[in-house]
Amino acid sequence: MEPLEIAELLKEKFPIEVQDVTNFRDQVSVSVKRDRISDICRYLIDDPDISMDFLSDLCGVDYPERRLRFEVVYNLCSLKYKHRIRIKALIPEDDPSIDSVVPLWSGANWHEREACDMFGIVFNGHPDLRRILMPEDWEGYPLRKDYPLRGPEGFEYRKYEELKELHTHDDEWTIKS
């Protein structure tokens, strides 16, 4: 099936949710409201003619000037029919949360953790939402557009001595006997 046909089907099935369909270089993006993202993804997986079984990628994008500041982008692929489609869920800044799709694709687990780590988007129902690439005690969300490239003003790495002091009594770093 052509990606545009899938977008039409989505529009029919979820008329309130689907906001916008764009086509650029034969790649189709469908912007949707965040509320029923699980249902939309479930539909895309379960429909025998679409069968988007492979989650290629999941990531966040930040548009500070927009009313709905964040986007979570799902790049989907069907191994059966060899077609791709992109779903973009729009998320407001004051409540940056969306339902997790880990129950649908186990592979979404770490991608969602990364989006949470980098953008501060909360995935409801995620089994283990912790920072993944940045240290656990990091403050701020590095991939947001308002986060400076070289870190916050006046930011300094902890000195080695301080770090050593910090971890001497840390159970997590020693083998429990």
Add this chain to the structure above:
Amino acid sequence: MMEDMKSGLDNKTDDAPRIATKELTLSMGPQHPATHGVLRLVLDLDGETVVKCTPYVGYLHRGVEKLSEYRNYFQIIPLTDRLDYISSMAGNIGYCVAVEKLFDIQLPERAQYIRTIAAEMARITNHLLWLATHALDIGAMTVFLYCFREREVILDLFERMSGARLTVSYPRIGGVKNNVDAKWLDDLYRFTDEFPMRLEQYETLIDKNRIWLRRTKGIGIISAEDAINWGISGPTLRGSGVPYDIRRYMPYGVYDKVKWEVPVGKNGDVYDRYRVRMEEFRQSNSIIRQCIKQIPDGPVMADAPKFILPAKDKVLSDMEHLIRQFVLITKGPQSAPEGEIYVATEVPKGELGFYIISDGTGKPYRMRVRAPSFVHVAVLPKLCEGGFVADVIANIGTIDIVLGECDR
């Protein structure tokens, strides 16, 4: 060891003293040589059995995605070298293919062929290093030395082609950096003549080795449905019997002009993934040979002056080209279209995807790298839990990860 003690004690009479057993938490890495980089695994052990495995990544996080938002499209190429530094050529090509699709640039035929050859050479070097370290982890030292001997030949060819052995930065947006000469192609062809014989040597060393078979067969099994659900790609997915190969599904380069097959496994265990990669060696070898036979003459850079850098000799002799070079280098391509694109290429480790959002300036608004290693590390707990500690090593080897790509 603890399990032996336990069972040994159980056989004794009741009045013999008992040794209490308890769960042990073992932190493996990030400096452990068998973790192929800086991967840290926290293993909860019950005797020799892994009860829980928790991977920690991020030790090599350099913020490539953030950095690329501050660089123009040309300046990102060296960053992609440092993602998967084992097969940097493949990463470069993946990025360039994505940007060319964004800019809608058509490549000249010869550049396509050179890229395909280079990508397959990268696949061979990557799989050689994978085989070497995987075998070394499991205890076969000789294969390691043999593989590095052949890898050296290809790295030398890379050096003659691009000037660098590892971080090549050879492809450019719209083509490749420089042409290759007939002598280079001859030398590569001579290597491909010899290489299948070398493969047989590796196979005689390990294929019938009882230790190798016991350590790989039936270990780290993942079914096809699970593998797809977890988003695994590349040889790791094909080991489970799913013939998903982007070179075949959505061809780029000249993969649709040469004859080759997609090798698939059956059982989805460590051994099948080993067999798949060994077969990929032969397919890559065959692709290179066909490309060398078919390669046409012609230019190696596309004719798209708005997006590609002018040739160096013209820059040094002509004012107009000098100005164009200056503007492109300092500001990036100013006529970049607005839009977004996700392009995946089949790198040796799996599906490497670049999701680029362009806002019409010379820099990408957002560049997301979908790294196969990141996805593959996530699946480690599933492979390891319930197995033995020794099999953790085999499992890390078999998913073929590099942490530079995983952490980005």
